Amino acid sequence: MAGSSLVTMQNITKAYPGVLANDAVHFDIGHGEIHALLGENGAGKSTLVKVLYGLLQPDSGSVTWQGQAVKLSSPSVARSLGIAMVFQHFSLFESLTVVENIAMGMAVPATDNLRKRIIEVSNRYGLPLEPNRDVFTLSVGERQRIEIIRCLLQNPKLLIMDEPTSVLTPQEVQDLFVTLKRLASEGVSILYISHKLDEIRELCDAATILRGGKNVATANPKEESAQSLAALMIGEDIQPAIRTNQVKLGEPLLALNQLTITSKSVQNMSLRDINLKVHAGEIVGIAGVAGNGQDELLSAIAGETRSSGEMIWLKGEFVSYWSVGSRRQAGLCAVPEERLGHAAVPSMSLSENAFLTGFHRQKLRTAGLVSAGRCKKAANAVIDEFDVQCHGPHSAASSLSGGNLQKFVVGREILQAPDVLVVSQPTWGVDAGAAAAIHKALQGLAKNGAAVLVISQDLDELIAITDRIGALCAGRLSKLYATTDVDAQQVGQLMGGTHSLEVVA
Amino acid sequence: MIHLQRRANPSKLMGYLAPFIALLLTLAAGFFLFLMLGVPVGEAFRAYFIDPISDSYGLAELGVKAAPLIMIAVALSLGFRAGVWNIGAEGQFILGGICGGAVALYFYEVEAAYVLPLMCLAGIAGGMLWAAIPALLRTTVNANEILTSLMLTYVAALLLSFLVHGPLRDPDGFNFPESRLFHDAALLPSVVQGTRLHIGALVAIFITVMAWVLLSRTLLGFALRVNGTAPRAAKHAGFGQAGLVWFSLLFTGAVAGLAGLFEVAGPIGQLNSTISPGYGFTAIIVAFLGRLHPVGVFFAGLVMALSYLGGESAQITLNMPLAVTGVFQGMLLFFLLAADVLINYRIVLGRERVA
Structure with missing residues (x-):
């Protein structure tokens, strides 16, 4: 599939005070190639991509575009060459429609012609999207499609995607892969940044692996195992967390009874009739696409929002009216999703x-x-x-x-030896080695008799470490299943709003 | 086009140096100001900055002016650290003066040791009452305390004006809008013989030290700091925001009220319609000039007090308008804020980049 080089980056060096983010990095991507950029946090992936997109100027090194030396002095230069980027965090105006958002991003008026082109592109690449919908009514997956279509309308030769699947359900991920493969077959090169090694093995033709700002390897991911790729990334073998199958269920430590919290603002999801019991010694996982009530659930359990009556029960007492401090003293610790500004003071x-x-x-x-x-x-x-x-x-x-x-922030709570730990997105943006360490710590905590509730959008993580699993959708919690009885597709159904699975025995 | 770009690592050192840089720039700008006004520059600087503190009486006067500024500014800085923007210390100061002064007038010609302590308590209560209104509005209906506390300042000034024109007017005062002169038992004793330096100076030092310990070593101080920089983290840690709002406002109200009482029972000795030369507002500048750190605020208070004395002295010796004081204070705040902007941002010339 891959032809001659589309873009070649040579000897890219970029230093920040105290850190050499890129140290003579080489990178090469061919026409129609899907190329993965792999590396731990701080390995220099973002720096390299920012150089490629014209957001950063390298201290030294050169970029060659279709055989011509180019100077990527700004994103508009990069875009004019045909480089487009889908960022991890979308920049969309919630109150505007799809077509208005796309028009804004391209600095053109929202005409019928543009609407037609959007429909054309969305049909061609299997990205169903209704141009006149307001953005706030769309799911995260649909919002991502806006960003992708915005890029595709500019007929890019190179599409950069930064962690595109971290917010998608398994079904949405499959749909996205179909689109990306279609694009590649038409000659568009795709630079794909992700932590998820299985996805990379499925999707990508080649992988450049960075460690500590340097190239360590270029590999064909289809010929590597997830293990061997991870080893290249972190430079040592990692032991993935292995589920300890003999769970001795102890007493219930945390229970939610018909937990219902009506949100006072449009940004927050209301929680409805959530029932849940977490026992000593088990890890319960809650899957779900972002924005379906995860933050609200965590803050209700932690005590940042108060509930009423007998909705929350902790170790023999109803604690709905208790403050955060009283709940912590009673043994309930929590780690919210947002690290800076919520879990920690920057x-x-x-x-x-x-x-x-x-x-x-x-x-x-x-x-x-x-x-x-x-x-x-x-x-x-x-x-x-x-x-x-x-x-x-x-x-x-x-x-x-x-x-x-x-x-x-995760370690801080674990070392406080809580009886109940609620943690949201424990390994968000964490490299494979650190993720394994955090998973082990959570398992160790459960083994010592704590009840652990993990709220995560990373399905692989939940399937790897939890004993029981359910999903939040639109503020409602599905039935919980033993994790060994369900597969990713079934949990995906729960994430999509199915309340219970009939097929599960 | 010119635009500002956030710096990745703002310099800590420059953060501490900024007040000094602002001070130097203010002096330089003052130099040109005097030059343009056609005033002999050397003499003007002497009159403004040196003459006022060239003898012990002058130094004591510096203390008299600095005490209320430091007291209020230290208290304000605690609230500002917590993100509670009490702009109405001036009103709380006036209420303290009114309540304490009313007690003094009620016990007119009573020679008793309890009169002064009672006045102090009344002053504190008055300031707290006035600060409690914005606190209540903020915590119940989420009304912005910047607006409510500021508006209450004007209510306080009008209330004072009404009282000294009416109910509290000196019956033998030929209809001047002033109260009786307080009886001796209701006047603050001088701390240094032959000067007007009163106990407020000692209280200012005490409050500075207390606030320093509170902010750096206690749970309450920690909660205030967290709430100011990361309110969601404060929630996560279990620090109730309402409590912090109440504390910040009531503490400042109490201190400002006490400062107001000190002013009427000290240098002024009666109630009249102009008991504050804007201490409550100037204290806001002092708090920022001192980087919201109690010790920094202490020294900033001294500098700002000097600007008051200098303004008076320049008015007397050089016939300069008293507004010069305001101009100097304004320039100081302007340069300080400008320095802060440049510490946190760099100026980029040229076309704006799309990020």
């Missing part, structure tokens, strides 16, 4: 962030005054135990890479 040091949630359960004060020494010790414990890469407990939370901060 401008504060790790020591201070250890105090942030730690003071309820750990003795971090002496005579009523915050003890800097104890906070530092607590932070150091997390840093050591979870291998958090940083300059030490005095580093500001915002100075850590996403994956390392994730390890810190």
Whole structure:
């Protein structure tokens, strides 16, 4: 499939203060090739892609486009050459329609002609989309289609996709792959960035693997196993988390009874009639596409939003009216999805962030005054135990890479030895090695008799580590099934709003 | 086109230096201002910055002016750290003066030791009452405290004006809008013989130290700081926002009220319609000039107090308008904010890039 080179990047070097993000990196993609860019967090993938899209200027190195040396001084230069990018985070106006959003992005008026072209492209590539729908009514998958169509309307020669499947259901992922393969067969090259090794093996023709800002390998993913790709990425073999099959179910520790919370704003999903029991020793997983009530569920359990009556039960008591602090003291810890600004204070040091949630359960004060020494010790414990890469407990939370901060905020709660841990997106944006470490820590916690509730959009993760699984859709929770009894497709159905599966025995 | 681009790593050092840079720029701009006004520059600077503090009386006066500024600004900085924008310290100051002053007038000619403490309590209560209104509105109907506290300042000023024109007017005062002069038992004793320096100076030092410890070492201070920078993280940690709003406003109200009482029971000695030369507003500048850090605020208060004295002195010796004080204070805040912008952003010339 792949022809001669479309673009070649040679000796790209880009330094930030204290970090060499790209160190003489080579990258080459052929016509009609689907090429994966692989690497841990901080391996230099984003930097390389930003150079390619004209968002960053390299310190040295050259870019050759169809045999011509080019200077990608801005994204508009890149776009004029035929490079388009679908970002991980969409920039759409919720209150406008699909066609209006696309018109905005291309700086053209929203005419009937544009509407026709949208329908044409959407039919041709199997991207069903109604141009006159308001964006706020669309699912995440549909929103992604807007971004893709916006790119395709510009007839790109190279399409860059940054973690496109992290927000999609398994069915949507399959649909996307069909589209991408179709595009490649028509000669469009695709640069595909993802953490999901199985997807890359299924989709990509070639893979460039970065580690610590350097090229470590170029591989054909179809000839590699997920294990061997991961080993190339992190430079060592990783032991994936293995489900311990003998779950000894203990007493229920956390129960939700008809939990219903009516949202006061349009941005929040209302929760309706959620019933759930989490027992000592088990990990329960809640799947679902983002925005279906995950944040609301976590904050209701943690106590950030209060519920009423007997909706939430913790270790023998109804805690619906309890504050966050009382629930923490009673043994319920939580890790919200948003790391910066919610789970951690960006401008504060790790020591201070250890105090942030730690003071309820750990003795971090002496005579009523915050003890800097104890906070530092607590932070150091997390840093050591979870291998958090940083300059030490005095580093500001915002100075850590996403994956390392994730390890810190998850580790901070685990080391508080909670009886019930609720964690949202535990390995979001975390590399394979760190994800395995976090999974093991969660399993260890459950093994020691804690009840663990994992809310995640990563289905593979849930299937790998949970004992029972269900899905949130539009604020309702499906029935829960033993994870060994269901497969990804079935959980996908639950994520899509099916309340219970008839086929499951 | 010119636009601002956020810096990846704003310099910490420049953050601390910014107040000094702003001060230097203010002096430089002042130099040109004096030059344009045709005033002998050397003399003007001398009159403004040196003469006022060249003797012990002048230094004491500096303390008299700095005490209320520092007290209010330190209290404000706690709230500002927490993201509670109380702009109405001026009104809380006036209410403290009114309530404390009313007690003094009620116990007119009563020679008793309890009069002054009672006045202090009344002053504190008055300031707290005035600050409680924006706190209540913010926590119940989510009304912006910037607007409510600011508007209440004008209500307070009119209330004071009404009282000194009416109910509290000196019966033997030839209809001047002033109260009686307070009786000796209702006046603050001077701390240093022969000067007007009163206990407020000591209270200012005490509050500075207390706020420093509170902010850096206590759970409450931690909660305030978290709430200011990352409100959602504060929620996650279980810090109730309503409580922090109440604390910030009531504490500032109490301190501003006490400062107001000190002013009427100290340098002024009666109630009249102009008991504050804008201390409550100037304290906002002081708080930012001091980087919202109690110790920084302390020194910023001294600088700002000097600008008041300098303005008066320049008015007397050089016939300059008193508005010069306001011009200097305004320039200082302007340069400080400009420096802050440049610390956090760089100026980029040229066509804007699409990110």
